[in-house]
Amino acid sequence: MLFNSLSFALFLPTVFLLYWFVINKNLKLQNILLLAASYYFYACWDWRFLFLLLFSTVLDYVTGLKMQDASKENEKKFWFWLSIIVNLGFLGFFKYYNFFIESFADLLHHFGFNVAIWTLKIILPVGISFYTFHGLSYVIDIYKNRIKAERNLVDYALFVSYFPLLVAGPIERATHLLPQLKKKRVFNTDKAIDGLYQIIWGLFKKMVIADSCATYANEIFEKYDTANSLTLFMGAVYFSFQIYGDFSGYSDIALGTSKLFGIDLLRNFNYPYFSRDIAEFWRRWHISLSSWFKDYLYIPLGGSRGGNRMRIRNTFIIFLVSGFWHGANWTFIIWGLLNAFYIMPSILMKTNRENIDIVAAGRKLPNFREFSQMIITFFLTMMAWVFFRSETVIKALVYLKNLFSFNFSGGIAYLSIERYSVELLLILGGFLFVEWISREREHPFFGRFTILKLILALLFIIILGVYSQITDFIYFQF
Numbered sequence: 001m002l003f004n005s006l007s008f009a010l011f012l013p014t015v016f017l018l019y020w021f022v023i024n025k026n027l028k029l030q031n032i033l034l035l036a037a038s039y040y041f042y043a044c045w046d047w048r049f050l051f052l053l054l055f056s057t058v059l060d061y062v063t064g065l066k067m068q069d070a071s072k073e074n075e076k077k078f079w080f081w082l083s084i085i086v087n088l089g090f091l092g093f094f095k096y097y098n099f100f101i102e103s104f105a106d107l108l109h110h111f112g113f114n115v116a117i118w119t120l121k122i123i124l125p126v127g128i129s130f131y132t133f134h135g136l137s138y139v140i141d142i143y144k145n146r147i148k149a150e151r152n153l154v155d156y157a158l159f160v161s162y163f164p165l166l167v168a169g170p171i172e173r174a175t176h177l178l179p180q181l182k183k184k185r186v187f188n189t190d191k192a193i194d195g196l197y198q199i200i201w202g203l204f205k206k207m208v209i210a211d212s213c214a215t216y217a218n219e220i221f222e223k224y225d226t227a228n229s230l231t232l233f234m235g236a237v238y239f240s241f242q243i244y245g246d247f248s249g250y251s252d253i254a255l256g257t258s259k260l261f262g263i264d265l266l267r268n269f270n271y272p273y274f275s276r277d278i279a280e281f282w283r284r285w286h287i288s289l290s291s292w293f294k295d296y297l298y299i300p301l302g303g304s305r306g307g308n309r310m311r312i313r314n315t316f317i318i319f320l321v322s323g324f325w326h327g328a329n330w331t332f333i334i335w336g337l338l339n340a341f342y343i344m345p346s347i348l349m350k351t352n353r354e355n356i357d358i359v360a361a362g363r364k365l366p367n368f369r370e371f372s373q374m375i376i377t378f379f380l381t382m383m384a385w386v387f388f389r390s391e392t393v394i395k396a397l398v399y400l401k402n403l404f405s406f407n408f409s410g411g412i413a414y415l416s417i418e419r420y421s422v423e424l425l426l427i428l429g430g431f432l433f434v435e436w437i438s439r440e441r442e443h444p445f446f447g448r449f450t451i452l453k454l455i456l457a458l459l460f461i462i463i464l465g466v467y468s469q470i471t472d473f474i475y476f477q478f
Helices: 006-021 027-069 073-110 128-143 153-161 174-182 189-222 229-260 278-284 287-298 308-326 330-348 368-389 393-403 413-417 421-437 451-467
Strands: none
Touching: 006 027, 006 229, 027 073, 027 128, 027 153, 073 128, 128 153, 128 174, 128 287, 153 174, 189 229, 189 421, 229 368, 229 393, 278 287, 278 330, 278 368, 287 308, 308 330, 330 368, 330 393, 368 393
């Protein structure tokens, strides 16, 4: 069930009406309704994987209680490592089994050994990387005595499988979400309206920006070996906006949907393409994952303590794992390592915490230095996205080789064959302008509700949405 589908347009109002107008006086029933809706939402993808979600939920629920009630440290460690190994084992099997087998066979072939390998036709369960990380953070927080184990199974199951965030995040923390699930929620008109506006903005980013850019990016990346430099440059630009509109659009819809039920989720994007360096970019892009790796991997490894050697090692580990988390392909690993190289100068010179505030705060325009920094940061990010988008490392390298061949013959030939290419460039320019003037707010529609504003927003999406096709969200595959 896609957020941008008719089925979700029917599903969401039904749950909303039952939640606020039928069982609004009973918190327990509200949570049961949300849990049932979440399981139905997930079953619409593939009901068979619902059992995997249930198993993961019960495993972490039980291990949490066992750790909480353990009388000896060894007993507590046993349950902790059982949960970690089983969770990562399932994630590794479904996501990385074929990758490791095929990579091993390729290595042997490189040394002259041809072996027959057996691979499974494994279907990757939607959202497994996200709900696995929900459970892992919960178990780790209990083990570190940061939180107490949740004894209400319904509340814990809802924390893991809450449908707005179930399949593509944001990656929530038990310390943030569980207290909201246990507290009675009162309907707040302003919050609900704000949530509705955020959903509309998310739909615009997905249906108009991401899906329209995908039309161009897909075809250009298919012509990676024949297109000229300008065309390949535009392909990288289009994919940069596609993945941003796609993933941040999903996050906006998720946060807005959750606000309709009186529940706040962690913010996942904060205008990352206005970043002045790579460190700032990663504080503004996929915030919930970046902070998860920081808290549960980077700091336990020693963080920035111990001098440059430890900072370099831990930084590369974080980005290597981040790349691997995104997918079982060497392209993602290189994408992660490339970002590690990008951020290394600021780590070594200890300037990675310089750009904390919003760029050009209180001003209409950035100064020349800020503008130059944003352009350079976007360009570096865009080059890394080429690896993220390409099917293989070889294709990515050929793409970049041809991009930097400075072959300008024929101009941007690709744009001349599409009926609405100029319109899309104008839309992207307008999109950047709206984001820029809204960068100090959570989303552009923030403000007083008016029926006219709502109607105009919906018409805007409908009219411009004719240029795109309904597609899955990119991060569903992760």
